Amino acid sequence: MITVVGYDGSPLPAPASERLARARLVVGGARHLAAVRVPPGARTVVMGGVGAALDEIDKEVDKASGDVVVLASGDPGFFGIVRALRERGHEPHVLPALSSVAQAFARAGLPWDDALVVSAHGRDLRRAVNACRAHPKVAVLTAPGAGPAELGRALFPQHPRTFVVCEDLGGPSERVVRCRPAEATTRPWRDPNVVLVLDSGRSVGERGWIAGARPGPSSWALPEEAFEHRNSVVTKAEVRAFALARLGPRIGDMVWDIGAGSGSVAIECARFGAAAVAVERDPESCDRIRANVRAHGVRVAVSRGEAPAILDHLPDPDAVFVGGGGPEVVRACAARALRSVVVALASVERVRPTLDALTAEGLTAQAVQLQASRLSPLPGDVHRLAATNPVFVVWGDRDAAPPPAPRPEPARRPQTLAELPEADH
Known part of the structure; x- marks a missing residue:
């Protein structure tokens, strides 16, 4: 039998101690093995590389020489070793402890049913x-080279946040530090740690019914009236719907809205949970975007400047919407985009240069003309179809790497099943 024991720094409960006492193989990190009483005669394996440790577990199970205990931090079913064991075909017995995320929010005195955990x-x-850019309350499970300092460098100064860095939770070196992202880049941190990244004004969200990220918007491609705009300079709802389908905004993405105008595309992407940057050169339009952002209760960074020069200061995007700018801007965006670029054009003459700009940067480009006719009332309780201006939408997708070959289903290891009791007739 394989038993996975979660360890949070507190004494092991009786069931975990009993499993450990009869183990023939004990696997865990060096700090876990040093913190518990390993039975005499039991072989130990320090979990440096997970793959090598799993190989040792497989060998022990195949020999059927005795029980195996795996020691892991906190709740091993939460981003932990239980997944890797199941992928190897094992069916472990799990005795969890308090997760590091639960402990971190407890130290901060905050509820965490509304937190995003990454x-x-x-x-x-x-x-x-x-x-962290898009959401007001995020717990980040870190690693060497991807810890508080690296998070701080990425978020400062554009995104004001408060960090709560929790080191060695439950251990002898536990430390909880509140700081700003800039400060996090200047001081050393001990592993392991969890970082809570908080928007101080929104660290307690609304009462909900689902844990983690809020559900996606109930509707999208909002009407133009939902955005303050100047002289109808706003991406029409029908075009925006198609653009959103090609952009595919989601949690963890960064989306640029170039020549943002009213910021409608950036705001819609933010409503799907993506981080978004609206790029606009006109100061009045930037103020208008900020007002629209506040009205819709989302987070969108507004960057005032001229593309393509200003793009050098922005983080790499997964997807880009270009509502203004010529082939030079399109090509600059395509060079940085990790997944897709969508361009809205009013004139057919600009379609060919836009296609060429996308393909020059290795994207597979396509185009379509969109035109909608909206029902419009007339006197006498009758209606006509009022045509909107046609728009050409050109988009390019970066060819994804071929999917990996499907892994064979792991062979189920033999299980000893208890006999069922006889039914009374």
């Missing part, structure tokens, strides 16, 4: 950073 452990830090 992991930067062995993963791309930029997605965790984008989540």
Whole structure:
């Protein structure tokens, strides 16, 4: 039998101690093995690389020489070793402890049913950073090279946040530090740690019914009247709906809205949970975007300047919407975009240069003309169709790497099942 024991610094409960006392193999981090009483005669494996430790567990299970205990931090079913064991075909018995995220929010005195929890452990830090840009309360599970200092450098100065850095929770070196992102870049931090990234004004969200990120918007492609705009300079709802479908904004993404005008596209992307930057050169339009952002209760960074020069100061985008600018701007955006670029054009003559700019940067480009006719009332309780101006939408997608070959289903390891009791007739 494999038992996974969660450890949070407190004494092990009786069931965990009993499993540990009869283990023939004990696997865990060096600090976990040093913190518990390993039975005499039991073999220990320090979990440096997870793969190597799993190989040792497989060998022990195949020999059927005795029980295996795996020691892990906190709740091992939460971004922990339980997933890796199941992927190997094992069916472990799990005895969890208090998770590091629960402890961190307890130290901060905050509820966390409305918090977004992300992991930067062995993963791309930029997605965790984008989540912190877009959401008011995020817990980041860190790793060496992806910790408080790196988070601070990515968020400062554009995104005012408060950090609560929780080191060695439950351990002898526990320390909880509140600081600003700039300060986090200047001081050393001990591993392991969890970082709470908080918007101080919104650190307690509304009462909800679902944990973590709020559900997506109930509607999108909002009517133009939902945004303050100048002389109808706003992306029409029908065009915005198609653009959103091609941009695919989601939690962890960064989206640019270039020549943002009213900021309608950036705001809609933010409503889906993406981090968004609205780029606009006109000062009055920037003020208008900020007003629209406040009205919709989302987070959108407004960057005033001329594209493409200003783009050098922005974090890499997953997707870009270009509502203003020529082929030079489109190509500059395509060079940085990790997934897609969508361009809205009023004239057919600009379609070919835009297609060429996208393909020159390795994107697969397509185009479509969109035109909607809206029902409009006439006197006498009758209606006509009022045509909106046609818009050409050009988009390019960066070809994704081929998906990995499907992994074979792990062989189920033999299980001893108790006989069912006989039914009474």
